[in-house]
Amino acid sequence: MSVAVEQAVRPRDRSERIERIARTALPIAIGVVSIVIWDLVVRLNDLPHYILPAPGLVAKSLWNDWGTLYPALLVTLRITFLALAVAVIGGVGLAILFAQSKWIEISFFPYAVILQVTPIIAVAPLILIYVENTHIALLICAWIVAFFPILSNTTLGLNSADHNLINLFQLYGATRWQVLRYLRIPSAMPYFLGGLRIAGGLSLIGSVVAEFTAGSAGQGSGLAFRILEAGYRLNIPRMFAALILISATGIVIFLFFTAVSHLILRKWHESAVRREN
Amino acid sequence: MLQDATARPLVRLSHVDKLFGNGTLALKDMNLDVGEHEFVSLLGPSGCGKSTALRLVAGLGEATAGTIEWPSRAGGKGLRDIGFVFQEPTLMPWATVFDNVYLPLRLQLVARGKAADEVAAVLAKVGLTGFEGAYPRELSGGMKMRVSIARALVTKPRLLLMDEPFAALDEITRFKLNNDLLELWRSQSWTVIFVTHSVYESVYLSNRIAVMAARPGRVVADLRIGAPYPRDDEFRTSTVYNDYCRQVSRSLGEAMRA
Structure with a gap:
């Protein structure tokens, strides 16, 4: 045997x-x-290095220009994470508000969609005109891109609580708050985390796109600006180096939220449960 | 026939109609008295409104016409005294067995520490001691149903409503749960209304069967199952049991032709 x-x-x-x-x-x-x-x-x-630099040259540039690129990376990271944090607070808050009343959802959801479908690159110049502080303008741009997946996913999640469980809560005279706290929010968790993974990448894209539009110079400039600047100076290796940093940041953000999602859901959700057949 | 029950019913449905928004008349002039400590089965073909009747008793939805009264209750409201078991286990997948069973008490603002003893006691009753920390997905179908029953019992309800709770289980598990449920019912003082479409299950469990007809749903026969408790697997093969099954089947057949 x-x-x-x-x-x-x-x-x-x-x-x-x-x-x-x-x-x-x-x-x-x-x-x-x-x-x-x-x-x-x-x-x-x-090929000349101002057309296509060899990978070795890009690596060297990444090393040599670290003093310029690293502060820029920090700027981009700060905008990305601030925007993501505001997107999470705003998206989840709005979703919870939507879940309280169908009328609120009906009234406001179309505008959330409009905000989402209008390309950020087209809106960014306007925001930069109306908002004096460039930093805040960038934040707004990144937020607009990042918040929709969180809002729409969380709304879907809050509304997908098991109907019999809702009945059960009703039977025991649960308050609206109890239903939210013990039923709707846990039901929404996998959806929210899915939205968060998308939003993490989008907030990086949003902040880079907005920075490109702003083209802000001097101190406090992010990676996108360094790319523009290097392009003007035909410093193509540095462009590649900055691009690699942006990519790497996006990958790290994605992996981070994948891990967070797995840790939260591993006990119960199908997506995270390893199954032996 | 049921003098003790009709004298002081726990719940009384009088001329209850239920019309759904889509135009379906689920119940029409449904009358039913359920006495204290009775084990009543609502038996009928699917679509006869038995689940609807159960939900109305639970207060999940309003009758379109007629009344549902609680004659033995001062004030007439008995909502908090009800336990409900659905056809599906309907557990929260993100919560452990303990938290699932604790839920009704939590909703009634009983502190976790104070509830621990009651949760442990009720889990012992359904034979799930030691599974407090397990998640629903780790349990078999029968065990999930036991958790669901424990959750319904944790508030010590006077009335237990069960909506085809064992329909999705295999026969061996179902028989076992039937026996355990009877044991629990006999040792406690509750009343059970049990929805099923199985003649054999209803005869085995109940001391009374309300046979329902469909379109529109209503009670067409009210049969007493006089066989004494305790009933066990020997009862399942007895002549008495078979006679009752035959009688109830005939009644159900008439109901389906009605």
């Missing part, structure tokens, strides 16, 4: 281990191959 089980289990164990290794190894391999091809293209065609 035990022998049979071992034999049955082992190949599966092995295939699982192979898959686990492949999960990290394959993307890394693809990345390495791409970089090598990139390098070869630059070398074989003898």
Whole structure:
């Protein structure tokens, strides 16, 4: 019996281990191959560095220009996270308000949609005109982009509480607050966390786009400005370096919220529960 | 026939109609008295309004016409004294077994520490001691239903409403839960209204069966199951049981032709 089980289990164990290794190894391999091809293209065609810099040069630029890029990264990060925080507070607050009354939702939801579908790049110049403080203007732009997924997902989540459970709460004479606290908010959690993952990336995009539009110079300039500046000076390696930093930031934000989501949901939600079949 | 029950019913439905917004007449002139300590089954084909009747008794929705009274209650309201078990376990997936069972007490603002003993006691009653920290997804269908029953019992209700609670379970689990439910009912002082579409289940459990007809839903026969308790698996194979089943089946057949 035990022998049979071992034999049955082992190949599966092995295939699982192979898959686990492949999960990290394959993307890394693809990345390495791409970089090598990139390098070869630059070398074989003898491309000048102001058209396409070789990966080594980009890495060197990232190292040498760290003194310029790092403060810019911090500026971009600050706007991104402030915007995200305000988006979470605003989106969740508004969603809870919507959940209280259908009439409020009917009245305001279309405007939330309008805010979302109007391209931020088209609105940003106006916001920069009306809001004197550039920093706050950037924040508003990033917030507009980030808050909609949180609002719409949380609204959906708050409304998707199990109907029989709502009946049960009714049966025990639960107050509106109790229904919200013990039923609607926990039901909305997976939806909210899904929205948060999207909003994290969007707030970065929002802040970069707004910064491009603002083109603000001097102190307190973020990565987008450094890209513009490097472009004017034909310092293409630095453009790439800044771009890599933005990408890396986006990836880290995504991974961070994926981990947060997993930690919160791992006990009960299908999306986070590992199942053996 | 049911002198003791009709003398002082716990709940009385008189000429109850229920018309849904979509035009469905779910109940028409439904009359039913349920006495204290009775185990009454509402038996009927699907769509006969038995679940609707149960929800009206629970106060989930208003009757379109007619009255639902609580003659034995001062003030006539008995809402907080009701436990409800749905067809699905209807547990909160994000909460542990303890928190699911604690819910009704929490909603009535009983502190967690104060509720702990009662939750433990009721979990012991349904045979789930030791599972306080488990999440619903870790439990089998039968265990989930036990949690659901524990949750309904934790407030010590006088009336337990059950809406086809075991319909989705396999037969072995169902028989076991049938026995456990009877045991609990006999040792406590509650009244049960049990909705089912199974003749065999209703005969096994109840001391009274209200047979309902569909379109519109109404009670067409009121049968007493006089077999004494305790009833166990031996009862399931007895002649008495079979006779009752035959009688109830015949009555149900008539109801479906009506």
